Amino acid sequence: EAQVTQNPRYLITVTGKKLTVTCSQNMNHEYMSWYRQDPGLGLRQIYYSMNVEVTDKGDVPEGYKVSRKEKRNFPLILESPSPNQTSLYFCASSPTLAGGYTFGSGTRLTVV
Amino acid sequence: AQSVTQLGSHVSVSEGALVLLRCNYSSSVPPYLFWYVQYPNQGLQLLLKYTSAATLVKGINDFEAEFKKSETSFHLTKPSAHMSDAAEYFCAVSEFGYGNKLVFGAGTILRVKS
Numbered sequence: 001e002a003q004v005t006q007n008p009r010y011l012i013t014v015t016g017k018k019l020t021v022t023c024s025q026n027m028n029h030e031y032m033s034w035y036r037q038d039p040g041l042g043l044r045q046i047y048y049s050m051n052v053e054v055t056d057k058g059d060v061p062e063g064y065k066v067s068r069k070e071k072r073n074f075p076l077i078l079e080s081p082s083p084n085q086t087s088l089y090f091c092a093s094s095p096t097l098a099g100g101y102t103f104g105s106g107t108r109l110t111v112v
Numbered sequence: 113a114q115s116v117t118q119l120g121s122h123v124s125v126s127e128g129a130l131v132l133l134r135c136n137y138s139s140s141v142p143p144y145l146f147w148y149v150q151y152p153n154q155g156l157q158l159l160l161k162y163t164s165a166a167t168l169v170k171g172i173n174d175f176e177a178e179f180k181k182s183e184t185s186f187h188l189t190k191p192s193a194h195m196s197d198a199a200e201y202f203c204a205v206s207e208f209g210y211g212n213k214l215v216f217g218a219g220t221i222l223r224v225k226s
Contacts, residue, residue: 004155033213040121042202042216043156058213090155097206098144098163101214103155 002027006091006104013081013111021076021107023091031094032074033058033101034066036087043090049074081111114139114207118217126225131190133220135177135203138184144206145186146214147177151199159201162186173197198224 004025013019025032033048035058045058049068063085065077074093078085088108092101119134137143144163148156160171167179177188186203200221204214 035216040218042116042218043204043214044216045213048213092156098161100146100158100161101156102158103148105155 002102004091004093004102004104006089006107009105009107011107011109013109015082015111016080019078019081019109021078021089021091021109023074023076023104024072025074025091025093025102026072027093027095027102028071029093029095029099029102030071031096031101032068033092033094034064034074034076035090035092036060037090037106038087046076046089081109083111085109086111114143114205114215116203116205116215116217118201118203118220120220121218122221122223124223124225125193127195128192131175131188131193131197131222133188133201133203133222135186135188135217136184137186137203137205139205145177145179146204146206147171147175147186147188148202148204149199150202150219156202159188193222193224195224195226198222 007022034046035043037043047066049055091104094101115138117136146161147159150156160169162179170176175190200219202219203217207213
């Protein structure tokens with residue numbers, strides 16, 4: 001089944017404790033992206049990648065890192081999480097500009 | 113940078129009534145436009161997309177949207193609402209030159225009354 005898989009689905013952590021949210025797609029898509037969803041703000045892009053080793057900042061990159069060492073994987077790293085990073089996070093992938101993104105099921109992160 | 117405006121954060125309709133969710137975008141060139149639906153505790157699912165072919169686009173579950181360049185609009189409609197349509201709907205536009213970034217509207221929560 002074609003899909004984007006994120007892990008974990010739910011995570012509660014403490015301020016300053018490094019964490020990684022994994023994302024993997026099995027569709028051989030070129031483009032991958034991370035979004036965060038907050039009430040009333042819709043989805044905002046954190047980082048995106050156009051291919052292996054090609055990544056760039058989105059609208060809200062502060063406090064996040066990504067890497068794209070393999071085409072299928074695009075992990076999101078929070079080096080020192082803070083409470084304002086409490087949010088619902090989505091990974092997504094797309095084959096082309098016009099293809100539309102396929103989204104993962106989301107990771108609900110709470111930083112206390 | 114592009115922006116997307118969804119009029120009405122909440123829309124309520126009766127079962128069987130017409131659904132109309134409004135979306136306006138800001139763009140000087142024809143963009144790619146998308147509607148996504150999000151059911152509670154789930155990810156986003158693509159409903160339909162406009163990619164410069166036919167201006168009336170049909171999607172899943174009898175939804176459709178019409179691209180109107182003169183009005184910079186891409187409103188989503190469904191002739192007859194069903195209880196299962198209750199969800200949050202997002203309009204999005206592709207921003208070229210930015211790695212296929214989708215710019216999303218704030219979302220519209222659709223409530224369907226029996």
